[in-house]
Every structure is written in structure tokens, then in C-alpha cells.
Amino acid sequence: MVKIGKIELADFPLLLAPMEDVSDPPFRAVCKEQGVDLMYTEFISSEGLIRDAIKSRMKLDIFDYERPIGIQIFGGDEEAMELAARIVDTTQPDLIDINYGCPVKKVVCKGAGAGILKDIPQMIKLTEAVVRATALPVTVKTRLGWDEDSKNIEEVAERLQDIGVQALSIHGRTRVQMYKGVADWTLIGKVKNNPRIKIPIFGNGDIDTPEKAVEYKNRYGVDGIMIGRAAIGYPWIFREIKHYQKTGELLPPPTVEERIDTCMRHLTKSVEWKGEKLGILEMRRHYASYLKGLPNVKEFRMKLVNGDSLDELKGILDELKEQQLQLV
Numbered sequence: 295m296v297k298i299g300k301i302e303l304a305d306f307p308l309l310l311a312p313m314e315d316v317s318d319p320p321f322r323a324v325c326k327e328q329g330v331d332l333m334y335t336e337f338i339s340s341e342g343l344i345r346d347a348i349k350s351r352m353k354l355d356i357f358d359y360e361r362p363i364g365i366q367i368f369g370g371d372e373e374a375m376e377l378a379a380r381i382v383d384t385t386q387p388d389l390i391d392i393n394y395g396c397p398v399k400k401v402v403c404k405g406a407g408a409g410i411l412k413d414i415p416q417m418i419k420l421t422e423a424v425v426r427a428t429a430l431p432v433t434v435k436t437r438l439g440w441d442e443d444s445k446n447i448e449e450v451a452e453r454l455q456d457i458g459v460q461a462l463s464i465h466g467r468t469r470v471q472m473y474k475g476v477a478d479w480t481l482i483g484k485v486k487n488n489p490r491i492k493i494p495i496f497g498n499g500d501i502d503t504p505e506k507a508v509e510y511k512n513r514y515g516v517d518g519i520m521i522g523r524a525a526i527g528y529p530w531i532f533r534e535i536k537h538y539q540k541t542g543e544l545l546p547p548p549t550v551e552e553r554i555d556t557c558m559r560h561l562t563k564s565v566e567w568k569g570e571k572l573g574i575l576e577m578r579r580h581y582a583s584y585l586k587g588l589p590n591v592k593e594f595r596m597k598l599v600n601g602d603s604l605d606e607l608k609g610i611l612d613e614l615k616e617q618q619l620q621l622v
């Protein structure tokens with residue numbers, strides 16, 4: 295069993311990666327149905343939380359059925375991070391995660407996200423401020439380092455553990471790599487196999503099949519795997535990995551009905567949580583992934599991204615299901 299503080303997770307837990315504009319409650323709900331063990335909110339700006347920005351506050355919405363769940367924050371200012379952690383603490387997630395991995399310029403240039411990888415003493419200060427502000431377990435998600443010449447994750451992991459961080463998720467890329475190239479897990483494996491490291495180490499980057507998940511588990515010895523992009527429009531990745539790990543056999547892919555029904559539930563939850571206008575708008579980015587690989591869906595995809603009422607969209611999805619079932 296893997297433990298983060300008092301949180302008990304399955305052996306070799308599967309984590310849903312925090313993803314901006316993706317990892318919201320509707321998306322998390324469909325991933326939870328498929329057996330994900332630990333989920334995170336998308337990152338939330340510490341400054342936004344303090345300013346009481348509605349958008350940041352809304353991201354704090356978590357539900358009991360989602361537990362265990364972590365809320366992820368980011369920022370470059372010690373005081374703001376401490377205050378933000380206090381605000382997050384009042385909403386009682388299971389843990390608070392700090393983002394030191396976001397490579398986006400507007401985050402990095404404020405010394406937040408992966409920007410902090412250039413200044414480890416400041417990273418330590420920010421982390422201490424968060425640890426001080428809450429009794430909840432604090433975890434960190436980060437990258438290998440800033441660039442090819444400064445991959446400092448081994449030192450970073452030890453220092454974070456020493457100041458009370460209780461788990462570390464490592465994306466096997468540098469900031470400079472952004473999302474390009476292939477994630478390199480060798481350093482993640484080295485961190486995990488460092489005898490000084492006692493906290494759970496979760497590997498992240500490019501896991502998109504059950505075979506790869508199990509191969510990387512065995513090769514690098516990580517405590518669990520965090521999955522991001524492969525779960526978008528395909529939450530079944532979690533159950534498929536679990537099944538393969540247990541039996542050595544691949545599950546058949548979800549049926550067309552299952553795919554369209556899940557898309558429908560995701561849409562319905564999106565509208566319930568965000569209201570019809572925003573719920574419909576923000577669901578548009580998911581249709582292509584849900585329909586990926588299905589034959590003759592172009593016309594339906596167009597209709598879905600242009601539809602503007604829940605009833606209309608449900609009708610289109612029903613029609614699509616009928617068409618697909620006839621093709622089978």
C-alpha cells in the first residue's frame with residue numbers, strides 16, 4: 295500500500311494529472327468511474343485566490359465522492375502562497391499540491407511553476423510557507439530541471455522531502471522541453487531508487503497504454519503513475535491499466551455505446567456545474583477525443599461544437615449513437 299501522510303492508496307496507484315481547463319469536476323467524475331486512485335484539481339493561482347477571483351475560487355470546488363483529492367496551487371510569492379494554502383485548507387481537500395512544473399511563459403516569468411527550477415532556495419522557501427500554513431499533507435509536482443544542463447531533480451527531491459513534502463510527482467521533461475520530445479524516466483527512476491528518499495515518487499509523462507504503464511512500473515520502480523493527456527476523452531485508460539496489471543490481459547476497448555454515454559454524462563455534469571452556456575462551451579474541447587477513431591463522425595463533430603443547448607446536444611449524441619450502432 296502507498297501512503298501519503300494518512301491517506302492510504304492502492305498498491306501502485308494511478309493518478310489523474312492536474313490539467314488546466316481539463317481537470318474540472320465533470321472530467322474528474324468520469325475518471326473516477328474508471329478507477330483512478332488519486333486526482334488533482336487544475337492549478338490555481340495563489341494570487342487569484344487571495345484576490346477572491348471567482349474563477350480561482352470555483353476551482354476549489356471538490357466533492358466527497360472524489361476523495362482522495364488534492365488541490366494544486368502555484369505562485370512565486372511566499373506570502374501569497376502561504377495565504378493561498380490557508381484558504382485551500384479551509385476547503386479540506388485530502389492534500390495540497392504545489393505546481394513547480396508549469397512551463398508556460400506567463401507563469402514562469404513570475405518565478406512560479408517551472409520558473410522556480412532556476413532558484414532552488416526560493417523553491418524551498420515557498421514550500422516551507424505552504425507546509426507551515428496547513429496540517430494537510432503537502433505534495434509537489436515538478437519536472438527534471440530547467441534545461442538539459444540543469445537537471446537537478448535528485449537534489450530537489452531530497453531537499454523537498456527534508457522540509458516535509460510527503461510525495462513527489464515528476465514529469466520526465468525539463469522546462470525548456472515544454473511538451474516536446476519524449477519523456478525521460480531514467481532520472482525519475484534514480485530519484486525513486488535513492489535510498490535517502492522515503493516519500494512516494496510518482497512518475498509522469500507519455501503513459502498512454504496499459505503495457506507501457508506496467509513496463510515503466512517494472513523498469514523504474516516508481517510508486518505509482520500519473521496520467522494526463524491519455525485520459526482526455528479516454529478515461530478507460532485507468533481501468534485498462536488496472537486490469538492489465540492484475541491479469542496480464544488487455545481489456546477490450548469501451549463499446550461505442552459506452553463512449554457516447556460517457557461523453558453524454560460528462561456534458562450533463564459540465565452543464566450542471568458550470569451552467570448551460572459555459573458548460574456547453576467548455577465541453578467543446580472534449581468531443582474530438584471522445585469520438586477519436588470512430589468512423590464517419592466528422593459531420594457529428596461539427597454539429598456538436600456548434601450546438602448551443604443541452605437538449606440539442608443530447609439529441610445529436612443520441613443520433614450519433616444510433617448511426618454508430620448501425621455501422622457495427
Ligand SMILES: Cc1cc2nc3c(=O)[nH]c(=O)nc-3n(C[C@H](O)[C@H](O)[C@H](O)COP(=O)(O)O)c2cc1C
Pocket residue numbers: 311312313314315316335336337366393395396435465498499500501520521522523524
Ligand atoms: C492541457 C494541459 C494542462 C495542464 N495543466 C497543468 C496544471 O494545471 N498543473 C500541472 O501541474 N500540470 C499541468 N499539465 C501537465 C500535466 O499534468 C502532465 O504533467 C503532462 O501532461 C505530462 O503527462 P502526460 O504525458 O500523461 O500528459 C497540463 C498538461 C496539459 C496537456
